[in-house]
Amino acid sequence: MCKVFHIFSLSAILISGCSNDTQSNDQNNQHMMNQNNNEGNHHMMGDSAMGNGHMSHDDVVRLEDSTGENELYIPPLLTSETTEGTEYIVKAQKGKVNIFEGVTTETLGYNGDLLGPVLQFKKGETVKIKTINELDEETTFHWHGLEVSGEADGGPHKTLSPSEEALIEFEVTQEAATLWFHPHPEGKTSEQVYKGLAGLIYIEDSNSDKLEIPKEYGKNDIPLVFQDRIFDEQGQLDYKAVMNEDGTIGDTLLVNGTVNPELTVGKEQVRLRLLNGSNARNFTFKLNTGESFVQIATDGGFLNDPLKLNEVTLTPSERAEIIIDFSQLNSTDDLSLINEDGSILLPFDVSNQEVDRTQTLGQLNDFAVTEEEKNMPVTKNIELFGMMDHVTINGKKFDSRRIDFTQKQGVTEVWEIYNRKDMMGGMIHPFHIHGTEFKILSRNGIEPEENERGWKDSIAVHPGEKVKIAVQFKHKGVYMFHCHILEHEDNGMMGQIEVK
Ligand SMILES: [Cu+2]
Numbered sequence: 079m080c081k082v083f084h085i086f087s088l089s090a091i092l093i094s095g096c097s098n099d100t101q102s103n104d105q106n107n108q109h110m111m112n113q114n115n116n117e118g119n120h121h122m123m124g125d126s127a128m129g130n131g132h133m134s135h136d137d138v139v140r141l142e143d144s145t146g147e148n149e150l151y152i153p154p155l156l157t158s159e160t161t162e163g164t165e166y167i168v169k170a171q172k173g174k175v176n177i178f179e180g181v182t183t184e185t186l187g188y189n190g191d192l193l194g195p196v197l198q199f200k201k202g203e204t205v206k207i208k209t210i211n212e213l214d215e216e217t218t219f220h221w222h223g224l225e226v227s228g229e230a231d232g233g234p235h236k237t238l239s240p241s242e243e244a245l246i247e248f249e250v251t252q253e254a255a256t257l258w259f260h261p262h263p264e265g266k267t268s269e270q271v272y273k274g275l276a277g278l279i280y281i282e283d284s285n286s287d288k289l290e291i292p293k294e295y296g297k298n299d300i301p302l303v304f305q306d307r308i309f310d311e312q313g314q315l316d317y318k319a320v321m322n323e324d325g326t327i328g329d330t331l332l333v334n335g336t337v338n339p340e341l342t343v344g345k346e347q348v349r350l351r352l353l354n355g356s357n358a359r360n361f362t363f364k365l366n367t368g369e370s371f372v373q374i375a376t377d378g379g380f381l382n383d384p385l386k387l388n389e390v391t392l393t394p395s396e397r398a399e400i401i402i403d404f405s406q407l408n409s410t411d412d413l414s415l416i417n418e419d420g421s422i423l424l425p426f427d428v429s430n431q432e433v434d435r436t437q438t439l440g441q442l443n444d445f446a447v448t449e450e451e452k453n454m455p456v457t458k459n460i461e462l463f464g465m466m467d468h469v470t471i472n473g474k475k476f477d478s479r480r481i482d483f484t485q486k487q488g489v490t491e492v493w494e495i496y497n498r499k500d501m502m503g504g505m506i507h508p509f510h511i512h513g514t515e516f517k518i519l520s521r522n523g524i525e526p527e528e529n530e531r532g533w534k535d536s537i538a539v540h541p542g543e544k545v546k547i548a549v550q551f552k553h554k555g556v557y558m559f560h561c562h563i564l565e566h567e568d569n570g571m572m573g574q575i576e577v578k
Pocket residue numbers: 469506507508561562563566571
């Protein structure tokens with residue numbers, strides 16, 4: 079079916095995508111009509127056709143504005159099962175949630191109905207996690223951004239069958255950062271994440287302990303998981319009906335699983351830990367007033383200095399920590415975090431009470447790219463290519479029996495990631511490597527922007543772009559590298575590296 083589309087109608091692929099069943103084709107045609115008519119009057123639920131926005135378009139389906147009618151849900155911090163403070167239980171389970179009033183939506187979650195708790199680890203501690211699969215299908219527990227052995231990493235080799243348990247153990251050796259966890263079963267990652275399996279991991283260390291930054295969890299240090307979804311007329315997440323081979327894009331935003339969220343904050347500095355937890359949608363976060371904020375952290379750690387910005391873009395799986403000083407804004411009426419296209423993501427209810435704890439943000443970190451790293455030759459070449467289910471890395475699709483690269487433990491190598499354009503121009507692929515935080519050396523030969531001069535584990539690679547990164551693995555094992563558009567990953571845009 080896809081082949082026929084490719085031969086006879088390239089424009090049809092561009093606009094509607096290709097698909098294997100007539101129902102989806104009807105939806106795609108409907109989507110074309112919607113686009114042509116500029117029809118925007120769809121409902122919160124029920125217009126799943128809106129979901130088939132194509133990532134290679136600049137104008138993907140716009141998100142419904144958040145009405146702000148629901149206070150943002152703050153997930154619990156997961157506490158340890160022992161007094162040693164290092165043993166946790168993380169259980170993948172099925173859930174039922176009232177995302178919409180009076181409607182029960184079937185979901186998946188960790189230790190609960192939807193999404194998961196925030197795991198908090200301290201650098202230097204040995205963490206034991208008992209992982210339990212209470213789903214009806216296989217899953218894995220992947221710790222995204224965590225520098226652990228391939229055994230503990232939770233890639234597609236480490237599946238747990240239904241009702242199976244596994245104990246994993248690792249030492250936390252990396253610096254303070256906001257990481258996350260999600261499933262990684264081969265071919266099933268996108269659906270399981272879509273239905274609600276994801277959670278945040280905070281790593282703290284002596285540096286983050288002493289920094290004068292907001293750190294009261296849920297008060298002025300806020301976890302924020304942004305995900306777009308499509309709900310059917312019954313208010314369900316029917317992934318198979320709406321999935322798009324090029325990345326499923328929704329019209330409804332959930333933040334921490336809350337629809338139409340609002341965040342109540344004090345007139346003070348508030349730290350937002352942003353995760354783009356979508357399957358495929360990119361976000362560009364900014365204030366509706368156009369005023370600036372500061373970014374303090376990338377995927378894997380603090381920037382050296384707070385960086386004043388008006389907006390920050392995150393592709394799927396990327397994180398940024400920002401601080402908004404609500405005591406310094408011109409007006410706090412109708413204030414909200416918006417997306418690039420102006421859609422309202424998160425309205426703020428700013429209390430009038432002045433909170434006097436504004437701190438001067440000083441130096442945060444001592445991240446550096448060495449001269450040696452800058453001058454190292456490229457020793458690994460990665461070519462990202464394609465769209466839909468024709469995505470490849472170095473011309474190949476994932477094969478769990480094939481090791482694509484090897485690298486020595488503790489030895490830095492320079493990888494060059496090239497996003498080769500296709501005849502339609504191509505699309506951004508967010509490239510992620512497991513088990514490591516890397517440094518960006520250059521984008522098309524030029525030093526990266528200031529807000530990318532910090533540890534990264536995922537990077538947006540634009541069509542035609544060549545990105546050089548310095549990669550070192552602290553531990554041994556087999557690790558995945560892949561596109562973090564989850565449908566691309568499931569379609570085989572993934573390879574394996576063995577670290578010896
Ligand atoms: Cu991709």
